[in-house]
Amino acid sequence: MDRRACRRYHQDAQHGVHPLRIIIVGGGEIGFALARELSQDHNLSIVDQNPDVGKRFESLDVAFLAGSGTSAEVLERAQVRDVDLLIACTGLDEVNMVACAVANRLGVGRTICFASREDFADAHGIGETVRQHFGIEKIIWPEGQLADEIERIIAAPGAIDAEVFADGRIRLLEFRLDATSVLTTAPLAALHLPHGALIVAVKRGEAIEIPKGDTRLAPGDKIFVMGAPDAVAQVVGQIHGGRPHARQVVTIIGGGDVGFRLAQRLDAAGEVDLRIIERDRERGALLAGALHRALVLHGDGTDLELLEAEDVGRSDVLVSVIDNDERNLFASLLGRQLGVGRVITRVSRLANLRLFERVGIDVALSARGAAVSSLVHDIQGGRAHLLAVLEEGQATIVEIQVPAGFQTRALMALTPPPQSIVGAIVRGPDVIVPRGPDEVRPGDRLIVFTAAESVRLVRDYFGTA
Amino acid sequence: MRIFVVVQTIGGFLRLFGLAFLVPCAVSLLYGERHDATVFLGAGVLSAAMGHLMMRGRRSPIDDLKRVEGLAIVSGAWLLLSWSAAIPYLGAGMGPIDAMFESMSGLTTTGATVMRDFSEYGRGLFFWRSMTQWFGGMGVIALFVAVLPKLGIGGRQLFFAEAPGPTDEKLTPRIRKTAAALWSVYTGLTVAQCVALMAAGMPLYDAASHAMTTLSAGGFSPHGLSIAGYANPAVEWVVIVFMFAAGANFALHYRTMVGQGWALPKDEEFRAYVGIIVVATVLCVVFLRPEFPGTVERIRHSLFQTLSIMTTTGYASTDFQLWNDQAKMVLLFLMFIGGCAGSAAGGPKVVRQLLIARFTLLELRRTLHPRGVLPVKLGGRVVSDDVMRGVIVFFLFYLLVFAVCTLVVGALGADLVTALTASIACLGNIGPGFNAVGPMANFADLHPVSRVVLTAAMWIGRLEVLTVLVLLRPEVWRGAQLVQRASTR
Numbered sequence: 004m005d006r007r008a009c010r011r012y013h014q015d016a017q018h019g020v021h022p023l024r025i026i027i028v029g030g031g032e033i034g035f036a037l038a039r040e041l042s043q044d045h046n047l048s049i050v051d052q053n054p055d056v057g058k059r060f061e062s063l064d065v066a067f068l069a070g071s072g073t074s075a076e077v078l079e080r081a082q083v084r085d086v087d088l089l090i091a092c093t094g095l096d097e098v099n100m101v102a103c104a105v106a107n108r109l110g111v112g113r114t115i116c117f118a119s120r121e122d123f124a125d126a127h128g129i130g131e132t133v134r135q136h137f138g139i140e141k142i143i144w145p146e147g148q149l150a151d152e153i154e155r156i157i158a159a160p161g162a163i164d165a166e167v168f169a170d171g172r173i174r175l176l177e178f179r180l181d182a183t184s185v186l187t188t189a190p191l192a193a194l195h196l197p198h199g200a201l202i203v204a205v206k207r208g209e210a211i212e213i214p215k216g217d218t219r220l221a222p223g224d225k226i227f228v229m230g231a232p233d234a235v236a237q238v239v240g241q242i243h244g245g246r247p248h249a250r251q252v253v254t255i256i257g258g259g260d261v262g263f264r265l266a267q268r269l270d271a272a273g274e275v276d277l278r279i280i281e282r283d284r285e286r287g288a289l290l291a292g293a294l295h296r297a298l299v300l301h302g303d304g305t306d307l308e309l310l311e312a313e314d315v316g317r318s319d320v321l322v323s324v325i326d327n328d329e330r331n332l333f334a335s336l337l338g339r340q341l342g343v344g345r346v347i348t349r350v351s352r353l354a355n356l357r358l359f360e361r362v363g364i365d366v367a368l369s370a371r372g373a374a375v376s377s378l379v380h381d382i383q384g385g386r387a388h389l390l391a392v393l394e395e396g397q398a399t400i401v402e403i404q405v406p407a408g409f410q411t412r413a414l415m416a417l418t419p420p421p422q423s424i425v426g427a428i429v430r431g432p433d434v435i436v437p438r439g440p441d442e443v444r445p446g447d448r449l450i451v452f453t454a455a456e457s458v459r460l461v462r463d464y465f466g467t468a
Numbered sequence: 469m470r471i472f473v474v475v476q477t478i479g480g481f482l483r484l485f486g487l488a489f490l491v492p493c494a495v496s497l498l499y500g501e502r503h504d505a506t507v508f509l510g511a512g513v514l515s516a517a518m519g520h521l522m523m524r525g526r527r528s529p530i531d532d533l534k535r536v537e538g539l540a541i542v543s544g545a546w547l548l549l550s551w552s553a554a555i556p557y558l559g560a561g562m563g564p565i566d567a568m569f570e571s572m573s574g575l576t577t578t579g580a581t582v583m584r585d586f587s588e589y590g591r592g593l594f595f596w597r598s599m600t601q602w603f604g605g606m607g608v609i610a611l612f613v614a615v616l617p618k619l620g621i622g623g624r625q626l627f628f629a630e631a632p633g634p635t636d637e638k639l640t641p642r643i644r645k646t647a648a649a650l651w652s653v654y655t656g657l658t659v660a661q662c663v664a665l666m667a668a669g670m671p672l673y674d675a676a677s678h679a680m681t682t683l684s685a686g687g688f689s690p691h692g693l694s695i696a697g698y699a700n701p702a703v704e705w706v707v708i709v710f711m712f713a714a715g716a717n718f719a720l721h722y723r724t725m726v727g728q729g730w731a732l733p734k735d736e737e738f739r740a741y742v743g744i745i746v747v748a749t750v751l752c753v754v755f756l757r758p759e760f761p762g763t764v765e766r767i768r769h770s771l772f773q774t775l776s777i778m779t780t781t782g783y784a785s786t787d788f789q790l791w792n793d794q795a796k797m798v799l800l801f802l803m804f805i806g807g808c809a810g811s812a813a814g815g816p817k818v819v820r821q822l823l824i825a826r827f828t829l830l831e832l833r834r835t836l837h838p839r840g841v842l843p844v845k846l847g848g849r850v851v852s853d854d855v856m857r858g859v860i861v862f863f864l865f866y867l868l869v870f871a872v873c874t875l876v877v878g879a880l881g882a883d884l885v886t887a888l889t890a891s892i893a894c895l896g897n898i899g900p901g902f903n904a905v906g907p908m909a910n911f912a913d914l915h916p917v918s919r920v921v922l923t924a925a926m927w928i929g930r931l932e933v934l935t936v937l938v939l940l941r942p943e944v945w946r947g948a949q950l951v952q953r954a955s956t957r
Contacts, residue, residue, distance in 0.1 A: 292849070300839045
């Protein structure tokens with residue numbers, strides 16, 4: 004341990020989060036979002052080729068340098084030798100990789116690289132070799148992550164969000180309740196929820212609360228169900244009144260990076276009838292070549308005639324992933340009007356996220372938003388490991404390692420911070436969906452649902468207990 | 469087009485081809501057929517001399533071959549070699565039209581014959597007949613490409629102009645090595661079959677003759693009754709196995725043999741090939757219940773005849789002219805499919821029919837989804853529009869040649885079924901048809917003009933139509949250079 008790291012270690016012990024020196028290469032949407040999140044706790048330098056970008060960062064307490072992020076000279080000006088972390092998030096993968104490689108040679112210990120194509124993001128085989136060769140600690144592929152998330156949501160019929168944890172042994176689904184649901188008929192305590200599944204949170208309007216036994220669910224509520232996959236499936240049955248679901252019809256509008264990857268995954272799984280609408284003829288030909296079963300349509304996703312001719316209204320799910328918020332919204336609303344069951348839309352500008360859900364989009368997702376929040380959380384770090392960000396950051400799922408010094412106690416004997424609930428206990432090969440009498444032991448991994456404002460409290464509670 | 473380049477190149481082929489006559493010459497001597505041996509020797513010398521004359525003033529290697537010159541060389545070489553190969557038939561007393569028919573039928577691996585009485589001809593001649601099929605099966609040009617280093621870059625074009633099927637598949641980066649690899653697989657399988665046939669009880673002479681005409685999907689037999697004449701089920705099973713191999717892609721055989729994994733079952737064309745054989749055999753087995761009471765016998769004949777027609781070999785294990793119309797209909801259908809691309813078989817090829825079927829079925833889907841992007845795929849890869857158009861045009865030309873041929877043969881006195889099946893049997897390089905040109909009959913009774921037209925059909929069919937037909941365009945001959953000008957180079 005060198006002296007600097009040693010000093011940091013002591014700071015860490017005293018203050019929890021200690022400030023890092025971070026260089027962000029690329030002042031675009033991602034760079035700005037990262038800077039906004041990180042500038043309060045850390046020392047940031049932003050490097051971007053375009054001097055005009057600097058104006059946008061004037062509102063933040065950061066240093067801005069105009070110049071190329073791949074130039075050693077520019078990085079030297081940003082005092083690269085004292086830097087703990089470099090994040091490369093320009094729009095060009097190659098630039099990002101070279102920036103990381105240069106920084107790595109100049110002695111930066113950690114580098115994180117954003118990628119927009121699968122070639123580099125592939126975690127296995129060649130991608131891994133390339134990553135090591137360039138001295139990159141982590142490659143983040145926001146579009147890929149988004150496509151994977153949409154796939155999970157599609158795979159859970161009726162769900163508007165879906166996550167899996169602990170290697171798939173724990174699922175989290177989010178639903179919007181309608182008047183036909185059995186769950187709205189009685190207070191939670193009187194409902195016969197299957198053992199192994201918990202309703203961990205309810206979102207009514209803009210407020211998220213952790214439900215208690217006397218909470219009564221109402222139509223229009225969004226609920227979060229966590230638990231073992233089969234138990235969650237039973238709850239899904241209760242939500243939908245036990246209707247068996249037929250093969251889903253999925254329509255994807257936009258065959259860009261996200262649409263293509265999503266289509267590939269759904270096509271390979273072969274569990275849905277897939278159609279994909281792409282405006283560019285050549286891109287369409289590429290899609291049609293790569294997909295086996297899916298039907299590729301050449302046309303504009305906002306073309307009402309096309310949507311009607313192809314009976315898009317009969318789709319169970321419409322996924323609109325064009326790289327343009329306005330057209331995405333328009334296509335989604337058209338789909339909604341035509342009677343599509345669930346509408347999932349990609350949002351590029353983070354500011355639009357809430358607006359989209361307010362005008363009737365079931366699920367609005369932002370590739371960059373999700374990537375930024377998980378990265379920020381990783382950097383803020385500590386014992387807690389962020390598993391998922393829900394409801395535009397209003398709530399998160401964190402995984403907490405119970406420290407060795409922790410005294411074994413029953414769950415109900417704990418007084419966890421408000422607005423948080425232990426959704427599952429992972430103990431070696433076992434996964435327990437806990438009730439009050441279940442114990443928390445040292446070495447357990449807890450999967451905790453928590454409102455955003457309580458994250459730090461939760462972390463500290465288990466970290467110091 | 470520089471005609472002298474074409475003439476010189478063909479001359480080179482012809483000179484080398486002269487050596488081939490030494491083999492039947494030796495066979496004739498072995499069986500004491502002195503006259504035939506002299507004829508073979510004469511034919512060999514004549515071919516070599518002719519080729520040598522044609523080669524005068526040749527500069528080598530050819531590395532600036534134009535496309536049309538390549539096509540002209542391949543078409544011309546097949547024509548000239550078949551004339552050269554016809555000399556022994558003339559020497560045995562056949563008329564020129566018949567000799568030409570028999571010779572072209574041999575080289576193109578058709579297997580149609582004009583011989584009425586097999587006892588009139590010597591052993592050496594039958595061996596020569598089988599040998600020409602063996603040369604034609606893997607392609608004489610491919611053989612020249614493999615053994616003639618002087619062809620240079622031009623060999624590549626010649627190889628693909630002759631190779632059957634729509635795909636340009638190269639096993640190795642160098643075309644010479646590819647040609648050599650294919651020929652060695654081919655030779656290896658031929659030797660294997662010869663040994664297997666001898667183990668099944670055939671004498672060496674017959675085994676070698678049949679091995680050469682099975683692997684080449686040719687179908688000539690020194691026995692007047694074809695395979696049926698041996699009345700040996702073991703022989704039939706051996707032939708079944710090797711006909712099946714001959715109809716599959718030799719590039720895939722090669723890949724499998726050099727240990728690049730099981731290339732055959734992964735290939736879509738091969739799976740379609742197997743599927744068609746299975747379905748056709750089952751149909752024949754069902755339809756032939758009255759003809760063959762014994763189940764095993766029925767299956768053997770059904771499988772044999774299905775493979776014989778599908779791979780365009782043309783052997784008969786039984787006189788299928790006597791089969792009922794249902795079973796014959798199945799065989800007729802198979803005549804329009806043929807073997808796999810890159811095989812020794814003729815016909816339009818399984819892969820082309822597969823692509824045409826997919827293209828057609830996609831049109832149905834396009835009617836429902838006018839804006840759909842619906843490419844034709846093969847083996848998970850998109851087939852380009854150029855290739856697809858080539859395939860469709862090929863088949864249309866194929867049908868056109870078939871129609872013209874049928875019209876001529878029919879107009880000159882043949883009955884409908886004879887005219888139809890004689891035409892497709894020659895164009896598809898199959899051999900026997902039905903009725904007057906059935907497996908136990910011959911083509912000698914057709915009108916002489918019909919025989920000439922059918923000879924041309926064999927030539928056109930073996931070179932996959934366009935290679936030959938493109939030479940009918942006037943611009944090919946406009947400004948053709950007969951002799952090399954001093955100024956070039």
